[in-house]
Amino acid sequence: MNRPGTQQTILVYVLLAIVLIVFLTPIYIILSSSLKPTPIMFQKPPAMIFAPTLEHYVSLFEARPFGKFIMNSLIVALGSTAFSLFFGSLAAYAISRIRHKRMNDVAFWILSMRMFPPIAVVVPYYIIFKATGLLDTPLALVIIYSTANIPLTVWLMKGFFDEVPSALEEAAAIDGYGLLRIFWYVTLPLAAPGLAVSAVFCFIFSWNEFIFALMLTGSNAQTATVAVMSFWSSDAVQWGRIMAGSFIILIPGVIFVLTCQRWLVRGLTMGSVK
Amino acid sequence: MSSIQLRNVVKRYGSVEVVHGIDLDISEGEFVVLLGPSGCGKTTTLRMIAGLEDVSDGELSIGSTVVNAVAPKDRGVAMVFQNYALYPHMTVRQNMEFALRPLKLDKSESDRRITETAALLGLDKLLARQPAQLSGGQRQRVAMGRALVRTPEVFLFDEPLSNLDAKLRTQVRLEIGKLHKRLGTTIVYVTHDQVEAMTLADKIVIMQDGHIEQIGSPQEVFTKPRNSFVATFIGSPAMNMVEAIVNDGTLIGDHLNVGIPERFSGRLEEGQKVIFGIRPSEIVQVSDAKQSTAKARVEVSEYLGDEALLDLRIGSQELIAEVPASQCPAEDVEIDVHFNPQALHIFDAKTGLSVDIQ
Numbered sequence: 001m002n003r004p005g006t007q008q009t010i011l012v013y014v015l016l017a018i019v020l021i022v023f024l025t026p027i028y029i030i031l032s033s034s035l036k037p038t039p040i041m042f043q044k045p046p047a048m049i050f051a052p053t054l055e056h057y058v059s060l061f062e063a064r065p066f067g068k069f070i071m072n073s074l075i076v077a078l079g080s081t082a083f084s085l086f087f088g089s090l091a092a093y094a095i096s097r098i099r100h101k102r103m104n105d106v107a108f109w110i111l112s113m114r115m116f117p118p119i120a121v122v123v124p125y126y127i128i129f130k131a132t133g134l135l136d137t138p139l140a141l142v143i144i145y146s147t148a149n150i151p152l153t154v155w156l157m158k159g160f161f162d163e164v165p166s167a168l169e170e171a172a173a174i175d176g177y178g179l180l181r182i183f184w185y186v187t188l189p190l191a192a193p194g195l196a197v198s199a200v201f202c203f204i205f206s207w208n209e210f211i212f213a214l215m216l217t218g219s220n221a222q223t224a225t226v227a228v229m230s231f232w233s234s235d236a237v238q239w240g241r242i243m244a245g246s247f248i249i250l251i252p253g254v255i256f257v258l259t260c261q262r263w264l265v266r267g268l269t270m271g272s273v274k
Numbered sequence: 275m276s277s278i279q280l281r282n283v284v285k286r287y288g289s290v291e292v293v294h295g296i297d298l299d300i301s302e303g304e305f306v307v308l309l310g311p312s313g314c315g316k317t318t319t320l321r322m323i324a325g326l327e328d329v330s331d332g333e334l335s336i337g338s339t340v341v342n343a344v345a346p347k348d349r350g351v352a353m354v355f356q357n358y359a360l361y362p363h364m365t366v367r368q369n370m371e372f373a374l375r376p377l378k379l380d381k382s383e384s385d386r387r388i389t390e391t392a393a394l395l396g397l398d399k400l401l402a403r404q405p406a407q408l409s410g411g412q413r414q415r416v417a418m419g420r421a422l423v424r425t426p427e428v429f430l431f432d433e434p435l436s437n438l439d440a441k442l443r444t445q446v447r448l449e450i451g452k453l454h455k456r457l458g459t460t461i462v463y464v465t466h467d468q469v470e471a472m473t474l475a476d477k478i479v480i481m482q483d484g485h486i487e488q489i490g491s492p493q494e495v496f497t498k499p500r501n502s503f504v505a506t507f508i509g510s511p512a513m514n515m516v517e518a519i520v521n522d523g524t525l526i527g528d529h530l531n532v533g534i535p536e537r538f539s540g541r542l543e544e545g546q547k548v549i550f551g552i553r554p555s556e557i558v559q560v561s562d563a564k565q566s567t568a569k570a571r572v573e574v575s576e577y578l579g580d581e582a583l584l585d586l587r588i589g590s591q592e593l594i595a596e597v598p599a600s601q602c603p604a605e606d607v608e609i610d611v612h613f614n615p616q617a618l619h620i621f622d623a624k625t626g627l628s629v630d631i632q
Contacts, residue, residue: 167359170326175424176347176376185372189363 027250034243041239056240057248066245069227074252075138076213076223077206080145084202085195087146088153089161093183095154096161107158114151118144122215129216136218144212149202156201160194161187196263203256207249224249275302275460276337276350276427278323284331285318285484293318293484295332300477303458307471310481311507316464317432319481323462324430325349336428347376352421353430357437358413360405366392366416367401373420391423394453411442418453431463435470447473468508472496480504502626505551505619511583513551514593517623520546525620529589530568535615538629547623554583556617557595559609566610570595572603586611 033041035052060066095107125144129135134143164187172182188195213223222230228245231238278300285293293315300306308316321327322334325346334342341349352373361369367388374384392398395415405413414434421429434450435443451474454461465471471478472492480487480495480503487507488500499505499513506512518525518532520542525532532550534542542548560566570586570593582602584595588611595611603609620629 165357165359167355167357168361170324170346171353171355171359171361171420172372173326173346174324174349174351174353175373175420178345178347186361 030243030246030250033239034247036240038240056244060241060244060248063241064227064230066224066227066248069222069224070248070252072138072217072221073207073223073225073249076141076145076221077203077252079138079142080149080206081199081202083142083146084149084153085198088150088198089157089188089191089195090183091150092154092157093161093187096158097166107154110151110154114148118148119211122212125212126216135216136220138221140216141206141209141213141221141223144216145202145206145209149205152201152205153198156198157191157194160191164190192263196260200257200260204253207253207256275458277302278428278460278462279335280319280323280332281334282332283319283322283329283334285315285322285327286330291330291484293322296481296484296486298479298486298489300460300462303460305454305461305463305474305476306479307475307477308462308464308479308481309466309468309471309507310487311466313483314481315484316466316479316481320430320432320462320464323428324351324353350427351430352424352426352428353432354414354417354421354434356433358405358417360413360416360420362405365402365404366397366408366419369405369416369420370423373424377424387423387425391419394422395419395449410438411446414438414446418450422453422457427460429459429461431461433465434463435465435467443470450474468510472508480507482507498628498630499551499619500628502549502551502621502628505621505628509553511554511594511596513553513619514557515549515551515621516591516593518548518550520544520548525550527589528591532567532613532618533615534620535618538620541629542620548629549621549623549626551619551621552593552613552617554594554596556614557586557593558612558614559595559597559601559603560612561610563610565612567613568611569608570611571608572605575602575605577602 032046034056035054036047036050037053037055040047040050091110095103095110125140126135129137129140134140168186168190169182172186177185208225209223210225210229213226214229217223217226224245228242228249231241231245278298280296280298282295282297283293284291284295296315296319298306308319310316318327322329323336325341325344329342333340336349336351361372364372370388370391371384374387377384379387388401389398392401395418397412397415397419400408400412400416405416408416414437417434431450435446438446447470450463454474463470463474475492477489478492478495479489482503488495488504490498490500495504495508499508502515506515516527516530518527520526520534521544523534525534525548527550568588570588572584573587573592574585576583576585577599580599581596582599584597584603586593586595621627622629
């Protein structure tokens with residue numbers, strides 16, 4: 001391959017810079033605003049140099065039990081991720097391995113659940129959860145998010161399971177293992193990148209979700225996203241607290257994705273066959 | 275060690291029958307090779323023995339137990355796959371440990387077996403490596419090691435050498451032969467390579483289109499092929515097949531006559547259409563026209579070192595002769611050739627069956 005010329009290199013860096021600016025500016029604004037004293041927050045031109053303050057972070061936790069809401073978000077997001085990976089990968093394994101002419105239809109039916117506009121079912125869910133006493137509990141959100149996350153997991157994992165050579169499972173069957181143990185010890189470890197990708201998608205979706213959390217939770221199971229928006233009222237918008245809360249909300253997502261990243265490696269089945 | 279019996283075993287995929295009611299007896303400690311061209315049902319048969327495919331009909335026993343409904347893990351078999359099927363996320367040692375774990379052995383016993391097997395197959399220095407870090411030959415040995423540590427009753431090999439280069443293939447073939455002598459385990463081995471079959475087998479099972487064509491020792495299938503398929507399948511280059519008609523103690527073919535040897539007397543009818551077979555090494559060039567079976571034109575000669583292969587044309591048919599390279603005639607000349615009558619095989623033209631066995 002030819003070495004790119006200087007002009008091309010410059011062009012690549014300029015494009016990268018534009019992309020970075022587009023994506024990082026909002027985060028910069030969130031972080032800087034959360035650290036600015038209220039009087040200079042909307043100063044024009046924006047104050048680039050200022051004495052940072054943690055007052056918004058302190059008042060965020062004083063005004064409302066924000067720690068509890070973060071915990072609710074974590075419970076709901078991790079719960080739904082675990083639930084979706086467990087059932088999603090089992091279903092995907094079945095779809096990947098069972099030879100039946102209608103299997104593609106089953107797979108498509110599962111995918112089609114994602115095409116449904118979720119807002120259409122908010123009221124039915126409300127009624128169901130009210131009747132079952134699940135309203136305003138983290139479990140309600142775990143169930144709802146899983147209905148969206150499981151189809152995604154099934155489709156992602158099916159692709160990864162298809163790539164695991166069936167000879168490996170046959171070898172394990174002859175070595176003395178039953179179906180579930182083969183799945184656990186041989187197939188699933190080789191589809192680990194798929195689990196990581198699914199986990200990232202499930203977690204981010206559940207962590208960020210707003211509408212269902214707003215409609216179906218009250219003071220008990222409220223999540224962080226909803227709590228942050230509670231500082232936005234018709235009387236006043238408390239920008240400092242919103243910015244501080246938003247920045248805190250960003251952190252777990254970043255940590256989770258970075259943790260999963262180490263599993264996002266290719267070529268796990270190399271050397272197994274041929 | 276266990277014996278294996280197949281009684282009228284059938285395999286169907288939907289409405290397509292691929293193995294048609296085969297019967298086979300494999301004794302304890304025997305090395306049996308299933309040999310045949312692609313799609314003949316040999317691998318399907320092996321997979322039925324392993325339990326990876328259901329038996330559609332008939333009865334399959336290992337030892338004295340009918341195993342039709344027994345899961346692979348409970349059959350006491352170990353298998354070496356064509357593509358090795360090593361667990362890629364485990365080291366060589368873990369691959370063997372994984373195979374041993376269901377046996378619930380003591381840690382010390384399982385370590386002892388792994389050490390022994392690794393020493394036997396020369397894997398001692400590779401135990402900490404992962405499959406991706408091994409060469410093809412090493413992977414092949416790991417696959418054998420993983421099967422071996424379990425000290426199975428029956429060993430199944432599915433074309434284990436087909437992914438190796440020619441030199442390595444010869445070497446591993448010898449190792450497998452030695453291993454069988456040493457362990458005496460019952461082995462069922464699938465291949466399409468007749469050299470592997472001839473060198474390794476106690477008993478060769480030749481299959482075609484889901485049928486067994488012949489079962490016999492390597493000598494038997496080579497010297498007494500039951501039908502024309504076996505005759506042409508075994509031996510390289512393949513046996514020459516010539517159409518002929520029986521006439522007054524002679525086989526009359528196109529531009530050639532061969533006297534019928536004594537041992538066929540009474541087995542052939544006057545005017546019967548037959549196909550006779552003669553191996554390339556049994557066609558010799560003669561200088562005396564009286565001994566000549568036919569006049570043949572040398573179309574091409576292929577030099578192979580010790581021997582040369584002659585592409586001969588007799589009338590409308592092409593035959594191959596194998597002659598010592600030193601006596602190789604020039605191309606495009608006509609020579610006299612003699613067919614050794616004692617080496618003649620005669621098959622009925624309609625059924626393809628050898629008249630020897632009728």
